[in-house]
Amino acid sequence: MAAGAASGGSARADTYKDARGWLLLPSWAVLGIFVLGPVCMMLIYSFLTKEFRGGVIWEFSLAAYDQFFFDRGLFGDEPPSIEWTYITIFWRSIWQAGAATLLSLLIGFPTAYFIATRPENVRPVWVFLITIPYWVNLLIRTVSMKFLLRDQGPLNDFLIGTGLIDSPIHIVNTNFAVQLGLFYSYLPFMVLPVYAAVERYNFSLSEAAADLYASKWTTLRRIVLPAVKPGVVAGCILVFVPSMGSFLAPDLLGGAKNFMIGSLIEEQFKGNAGNWPFGAAASMILLTMVLIILMFSARQQAKADKTEG
Template identity: 80%
Template sequence: MAGGAAGGGGTQGDTYKEARTWLLLPTWVTLSILVLVPVLLMLVYSFLTKEFRGGVIWEFTFAAYDQFFCDRGLFGDEPCSIEWTYLNIFWRSIWQAGLATILSLVIGFPTAYFIATRPARVRPLWVFLITIPYWVNLLIRTVSMRFMLREEGPLNNFLVWSGIADAPLQMINTNFAVQIGLFYSYLPFMVLPIYAAVERYNFSLSEAAADLYASKWTTLRRIVLPAVRPGVIAGCILVFVPSLGAFLAPDLLGGAKNFMIGSLIEEQFKGNAGNWPFGAAASMILLSMVLVILMIYARQQARAGGEER
């Protein structure tokens, strides 16, 4: 945008500059109302005293963060030792989200590559086919996955019929089911950015590599992957971040036996605990983690941009 303005004549550039401030106003207003203010509110709440059964008392305290990091025993009167409960919940969520991301990448990259190498005419059709299931609400898709995975569901019937398994496998209410659910929920977020990157890739580079006796694997590794890396990273972030906060798949497919970050936070507001400051604190910790990931991405992007120039 800055480049466009500089390219115009002197006076015109000034006009744009002035107008730009005003033209961007709706963006800033929207961003502050929908992002900045809620996050600040959450930050403030995380340092307030909890009111019994929901709500806050306007007194500053670190109690919420203390609860997150300090284990003071069942009765809350022991000296502080490291609280593993919440760290474990966070670790479990990160692990699940990371696995879902890898799974999506392994399936999503070849899919995207396949679509991008079809004739330009039929590509939109393939993209369309990928997106069709996602017109249906996420809740309904997750419940349908329950039906697929249950003991007498189609998948088990097929496994037994084909002789792959002797007896129906216990798939529902396992981590495996959660994985499948997360993977299925967010796969297109992996496919679409990679597809966009691969489509822009100049395939004559691959031909040149082949002319220079590079094997297909070497070409993929040293030519294609570096070129489409921004798309891959964007896809990974788009899958990882929502998986991290997901609670539909863990609840409906995993049996809700173990809290994930999302369900832990939900419980603080909607459940019996009614501990709003703690819910806010857990959200802030999650938010900081996501921000760190995004910052690493941004720095990488900046570095990659610098290399190109």
């Protein structure tokens, strides 16, 4: 985001040569207060000693990271071995978020393509329709989803009514319900960037491909997809990252039986355990992982740009 703002501003940079420094102050302040400040605080807290029942004692400690990576048994006095608990939780979150992202892509891409191929004057109406459900609070949407999906809910009633199934399918309190919930929560984050990319796509390229006897599938794969890839990548990141940290869908639709990263961290601050340094450490590890993913995708993008150029 910061990089985008800087490059957008550079065109006008000469005009404001002298003033440039302090004109950027607001953005630096925003970055400092809302990004750097909280992250630094989290980093510091993760290296402090936990206070019983929440809070921290200002003494340096590696206990939080130790707890994350080493298992010392139920009573904390066995020789350390690798702790799989939290790795399992992280892996589960990655898997759930990945499935939700894939689902969003499968549904979101055709939707975006559909909207982008409508006449220009009706496109805003379609985009508007996509965003309408998202005016409602996320909690309420997640609860409504639960009502729809449950054993005696409309979906199962409908399927039984049409004779497709005899007994209700259990969806609520399964991993699939969590994936559906995450997919539904973040779908517009996929549709909108993909739509923006497809809208800019020059459809005469597709016509040219057809003239050269490319099949529709080949055209999509070799011409359309490479052209809209930045939008797809942005959409995937925008869905994947918040899904990883989400706790509403896992708690409400998954039954809170298995921690995801989000609920694990929430529990450290709101729950009985009240272990702030550990919550901060888990957040830092999550942040590091997300940064690695983002840097990796940025490098891939840069590579792709280079080969194109």
